[in-house]
Amino acid sequence: MESRTENMKPSGLRPPSQYSAAVPSSTTMGLQEMTDSESNARSRTVAAAQGMKRAYTGPTTQPEAKRKTLAERAGEPIAANKPSIPPPTVTASSLIRPAIKGTSIANLAGSHAQAPTATTASSRYAPTSRPPVTNFSQTLGPGSRPPPTNARPGTSMGNNFGQSTYGRPRATTRSRPVTAMGDRGIEGEVVQGQQQPNGTKLSSSLRFSVRRPVRRSVSLDSLLQPSERPRDELGLSKAMANLSVDDAVGEPPKGGQVITKREQQMSLHPRGAGTKGGVVVNWREQKQLWGQVKSASPSQPKTPNREKTAAQPKTPCPDKNLEVEFEKLGTAIKSARRLRNSPTKSPSPTKLPYLTKDSNLTSFTGWDVDERLDGIESQFKAMKEAMTTSLSDRKTLEDAVDMAKTRVVNPQTVSDLEREKQKLDNRNVQLQGELDSLQRQVVQLTLDLEGEQRKHKYNVEDMSREHRQALDELRRELKDETDRMQRTHREELEALERHYRAEMEDERSQKSRELQELRARLGAEQQDLSLAILGKEREIQDMRSQLESVKSDLDREQTIKGGLQKQIAEMSTTAMTLEDRNRALRAQIDFLESDSKQQSDSFAAMEARLQDALRIAEEARQKLIKEETERRILFNKYQELKGNIRVMCRVRPVLNESEGNQALIAFPDLKTSAQIDVTGPEERSSLGHTIRKVIPFEFDRVFTPAIHNEEIFGEISQLVQSALDGFNVCIFCYGQTGSGKTYTMSSSDGMIPRATHMIYETVTKLKEKSWTYTMEGSFVEVYNEELNDLLTPNTEQKRKLEIRHDDARKQTTVLNCKTVALDSPNTVESILQQAQNNRSVAATKANERSSRSHSVFILKLVGENSATNERCEGTLNLVDLAGSERLKHSQAEGDRMKETQNINKSLACLGDVIEALGRGSGHIPYRNSKLTHLLQYSLGGNSKTLMFVMVSPLEAHLKETITSLRFATKVHNTHIGTAKSTKKTKERISDC
Numbered sequence: 001m002e003s004r005t006e007n008m009k010p011s012g013l014r015p016p017s018q019y020s021a022a023v024p025s026s027t028t029m030g031l032q033e034m035t036d037s038e039s040n041a042r043s044r045t046v047a048a049a050q051g052m053k054r055a056y057t058g059p060t061t062q063p064e065a066k067r068k069t070l071a072e073r074a075g076e077p078i079a080a081n082k083p084s085i086p087p088p089t090v091t092a093s094s095l096i097r098p099a100i101k102g103t104s105i106a107n108l109a110g111s112h113a114q115a116p117t118a119t120t121a122s123s124r125y126a127p128t129s130r131p132p133v134t135n136f137s138q139t140l141g142p143g144s145r146p147p148p149t150n151a152r153p154g155t156s157m158g159n160n161f162g163q164s165t166y167g168r169p170r171a172t173t174r175s176r177p178v179t180a181m182g183d184r185g186i187e188g189e190v191v192q193g194q195q196q197p198n199g200t201k202l203s204s205s206l207r208f209s210v211r212r213p214v215r216r217s218v219s220l221d222s223l224l225q226p227s228e229r230p231r232d233e234l235g236l237s238k239a240m241a242n243l244s245v246d247d248a249v250g251e252p253p254k255g256g257q258v259i260t261k262r263e264q265q266m267s268l269h270p271r272g273a274g275t276k277g278g279v280v281v282n283w284r285e286q287k288q289l290w291g292q293v294k295s296a297s298p299s300q301p302k303t304p305n306r307e308k309t310a311a312q313p314k315t316p317c318p319d320k321n322l323e324v325e326f327e328k329l330g331t332a333i334k335s336a337r338r339l340r341n342s343p344t345k346s347p348s349p350t351k352l353p354y355l356t357k358d359s360n361l362t363s364f365t366g367w368d369v370d371e372r373l374d375g376i377e378s379q380f381k382a383m384k385e386a387m388t389t390s391l392s393d394r395k396t397l398e399d400a401v402d403m404a405k406t407r408v409v410n411p412q413t414v415s416d417l418e419r420e421k422q423k424l425d426n427r428n429v430q431l432q433g434e435l436d437s438l439q440r441q442v443v444q445l446t447l448d449l450e451g452e453q454r455k456h457k458y459n460v461e462d463m464s465r466e467h468r469q470a471l472d473e474l475r476r477e478l479k480d481e482t483d484r485m486q487r488t489h490r491e492e493l494e495a496l497e498r499h500y501r502a503e504m505e506d507e508r509s510q511k512s513r514e515l516q517e518l519r520a521r522l523g524a525e526q527q528d529l530s531l532a533i534l535g536k537e538r539e540i541q542d543m544r545s546q547l548e549s550v551k552s553d554l555d556r557e558q559t560i561k562g563g564l565q566k567q568i569a570e571m572s573t574t575a576m577t578l579e580d581r582n583r584a585l586r587a588q589i590d591f592l593e594s595d596s597k598q599q600s601d602s603f604a605a606m607e608a609r610l611q612d613a614l615r616i617a618e619e620a621r622q623k624l625i626k627e628e629t630e631r632r633i634l635f636n637k638y639q640e641l642k643g644n645i646r647v648m649c650r651v652r653p654v655l656n657e658s659e660g661n662q663a664l665i666a667f668p669d670l671k672t673s674a675q676i677d678v679t680g681p682e683e684r685s686s687l688g689h690t691i692r693k694v695i696p697f698e699f700d701r702v703f704t705p706a707i708h709n710e711e712i713f714g715e716i717s718q719l720v721q722s723a724l725d726g727f728n729v730c731i732f733c734y735g736q737t738g739s740g741k742t743y744t745m746s747s748s749d750g751m752i753p754r755a756t757h758m759i760y761e762t763v764t765k766l767k768e769k770s771w772t773y774t775m776e777g778s779f780v781e782v783y784n785e786e787l788n789d790l791l792t793p794n795t796e797q798k799r800k801l802e803i804r805h806d807d808a809r810k811q812t813t814v815l816n817c818k819t820v821a822l823d824s825p826n827t828v829e830s831i832l833q834q835a836q837n838n839r840s841v842a843a844t845k846a847n848e849r850s851s852r853s854h855s856v857f858i859l860k861l862v863g864e865n866s867a868t869n870e871r872c873e874g875t876l877n878l879v880d881l882a883g884s885e886r887l888k889h890s891q892a893e894g895d896r897m898k899e900t901q902n903i904n905k906s907l908a909c910l911g912d913v914i915e916a917l918g919r920g921s922g923h924i925p926y927r928n929s930k931l932t933h934l935l936q937y938s939l940g941g942n943s944k945t946l947m948f949v950m951v952s953p954l955e956a957h958l959k960e961t962i963t964s965l966r967f968a969t970k971v972h973n974t975h976i977g978t979a980k981s982t983k984k985t986k987e988r989i990s991d992c
């Protein structure tokens with residue numbers, strides 16, 4: 001057996017002592033007496049080996065197997081002559097493997113000597129499904145089992161009982177001579193039993209030598225066709241194979257013969273016929289025996305075997321034993337299953353040999369008992385079937401034995417057998433000779449083949465060498481070629497690189513030259529362009545100046561053209577008149593030429609009527625001039641009746657939400673539009689309540705935020721007319737910063753442009769009444785009590801302005817002040833723009849662009865009437881006062897504070913002057929401030945003064961608003977010149 005089997009653990013199902021004691025000694029052991037180790041394939045080997053080891057002291061100590069006598073051999077062909085006996089379908093190992101405690105498959109096999117199990121020992125690793133080996137001869141030949149590997153140990157048939165393998169090299173086992181078994185002997189390769197690691201030679205009796213001869217048998221089978229073999233030889237081979245299988249589990253040899261235990265028990269073994277027990281013969285031994293037979297058979301006594309056979313006590317029929325043992329086995333399996341299913345049940349003491357929970361399971365606690373039991377059961381069934389088959393085979397064999405016995409008894413049969421033996425020997429010798437010649441042929445062929453192989457090998461080596469050399473040569477050439485090509489390519493590459501590099505350098509230098517040229521050209525072009533641009537700018541400036549001059553020329557030409565057109569129109573009118581006159585005169589001439597009296601009377605009447613008409617026209621013209629003069633006097637009286645100093649109030653609208661909350665300002669009398677109610681800030685009443693007073697103010701006119709400049713000018717246009725009539729008129733705007741003074745006075749549709757436009761229109765109309773006017777305008781500002789000329793640019797040297805009063809004419813003149821003749825209405829816009837630019841404007845916290853000076857637009861109007869020789873000289877002063885905010889509120893510092901102080905001072909002086917005028921005081925403090933000094937003849941006397949008090953609608957400016965309104969009320973209550981009714985207003989408390 002294989003050496004590894006020794007390493008296998010012993011079955012835990014039975015103590016080793018039990019099984020080892022049971023195996024070798026008991027020749028009649030039943031199934032129950034077999035240990036699990038024996039029945040277990042893994043343990044079986046050990047058990048067998050141990051058993052064998054105990055039985056044999058060693059192969060070397062055993063005597064050589066006794067050669068079979070002819071008598072012993074005589075019975076064999078008989079059994080072999082029954083080829084119809086079916087081979088066992090179950091392998092020995094498959095029988096052994098599923099066995100449970102107390103069951104020994106070897107014993108089973110031994111007890112049924114008629115059921116040979118021609119399987120290999122390796123079948124313990126093969127399941128029962130392995131295809132059964134029909135018989136020994138069937139395992140040989142092509143297409144049979146695969147050849148065993150060399151690792152396999154020696155066969156069971158030769159090594160153990162035939163001879164020792166000690167000191168016998170394996171190589172010597174090849175090419176064995178023909179054995180006593182005829183063709184079988186030479187078919188099998190005799191393999192020596194292998195030395196086990198423990199030094200013992202394992203018995204191969206548990207294995208079968210069926211596989212071993214396979215390798216050699218292939219060639220030999222091809223040499224010896226089965227059809228050529230005698231039928232009886234085949235039968236003999238099979239019988240021998242069967243015998244060897246059965247004997248595998250047999251006892252040690254007795255007297256040089258290996259006799260199984262079963263053969264000792266039963267004399268019915270087929271090979272026992274004519275002999276005392278079966279002979280264990282492996283192939284090696286068979287070959288030896290064959291030689292022995294050849295040499296010793298003639299002198300071999302025949303009778304002992306026969307006697308031995310005859311003397312063999314007939315063993316009781318094993319069928320019954322088998323059946324009993326099968327029953328026991330079945331019962332044991334059932335019990336085991338029951339025990340498995342009811343683990344709490346104590347095992348019966350009588351069934352101790354079975355697997356119980358008390359069994360020594362330490363080594364196999366991990367086994368799956370159910371699976372194992374299932375396996376055992378299935379294997380048991382298979383075994384049962386095999387045994388059934390074996391029994392039938394046994395019966396057949398028994399019949400054959402009986403027949404053989406009959407032959408033995410019959411001397412004729414013995415002689416027949418001898419003859420047959422002789423024939424067989426002859427045949428064997430003949431076959432041996434053939435085999436020798438065949439072997440020689442084989443050797444020769446082998447030698448030839450080897451020679452051919454050597455030759456071929458040398459040829460191959462030569463060719464491969466040549467090929468290698470050629471290949472090396474080719475490789476060298478290829479390498480050289482590759483190197484050469486690479487060198488060439490490298491050189492070409494370098495040359496190309498040099499070439500392109502040079503080209504690139506050239507290109508680069510050329511490009512850089514071009515770039516430099518381009519840069520130089522670009523720089524020159526840029527210079528030219530900048531020069532051209534400068535020239536163009538100069539041209540543009542020239543063109544602009546030319547355009548301006550052309551424009552002014554055009555204006556002048558247009559004016560001239562207008563005048564000429566007028567003249568043409570007048571001339572054409574005159575021409576038409578003259579033509580009419582001419583026609584009339586011609587008619588008159590014709591009439592006169594007619595020289596009739598009627599014509600003379602008619603002419604005289606017409607002449608008289610013409611004279612009347614001329615007289616009436618003159619009277620009407622005189623009346624008209626007189627009426628104009630009367631209108632002026634009446635108008636002036638009307639103005640004086642309205643008051644020479646008038647106060648109007650204007651509330652500007654809220655510009656946007658960011659300005660803050662709106663003050664509570666009401667306009668209660670929309671009919672007269674003369675009242676304004678301002679709700680004052682919160683106050684504490686005497687009772688401690690928080691109250692807000694509603695302060696009513698009344699003026700000549702109150703303008704709501706919705707009123708535009710046009711409507712406001714309608715109110716002051718009469719004052720402009722007064723100026724045209726020769727009165728001094730002063731219209732000024734008073735109010736805190738941002739209340740809308742400049743907007744009312746100097747904006748594009750403010751009072752100044754509107755007044756000048758009105759004056760132009762009126763002057764044109766007055767020409768019909770023989771009035772011609774000259775208009776001069778000047779713009780000054782009072783800043784920090786200094787007079788500034790706003791029409792002289794700040795860049796120019798400004799001379800100091802001085803105020804001169806002409807008491808006789810009641811006119812004021814400002815020396816060194818630029819005066820502009822207003823010969824067209826457009827001139828006023830340019831004057832206003834120029835003045836606005838030169839006006840002192842500084843940033844304050846109250847208003848970003850607050851006017852820090854009082855500006856005064858002075859328009860002198862001088863009119864002459866050619867018809868009446870009348871002359872009038874009036875002055876229209878349009879004053880935009882500086883912001884009237886209080887110093888505390890404005891938080892002015894430094895220069896701003898000084899400005900504010902001067903502003904407040906001049907405003908205070910204005911109030912004082914107005915108050916003095918109202919009181920009719922003999923001394924009017926005009927000289928207290930530059931402003932009042934400048935406006936001396938426009939305040940008081942027969943001058944007309946209009947003060948606009950400007951009101952901011954914001955809650956934040958409420959206090960300033962009230963202050964301004966109170967100042968305006970004071971002015972409004974001033975009586976200058978004519979009597980004026982004064983109304984008293986009373987404050988009331990609003991609902992808070």
Ligand SMILES: Nc1ncnc2c1ncn2[C@@H]1O[C@H](COP(=O)(O)OP(=O)(O)OP(=O)(O)O)[C@@H](O)[C@H]1O
Nearest residue numbers: 652737738739740741742743847849850851882883
């Ligand atoms: N009636 C109005 N309708 C529309 N906008 C107005 C009106 N009155 C004043 N404004 C605007 O209010 C702003 C302040 O007005 P304005 O400059 O005339 O105030 P001011 O009293 O002259 O201030 P300052 O004393 O600082 O010169 C301006 O932007 C102006 O256009």
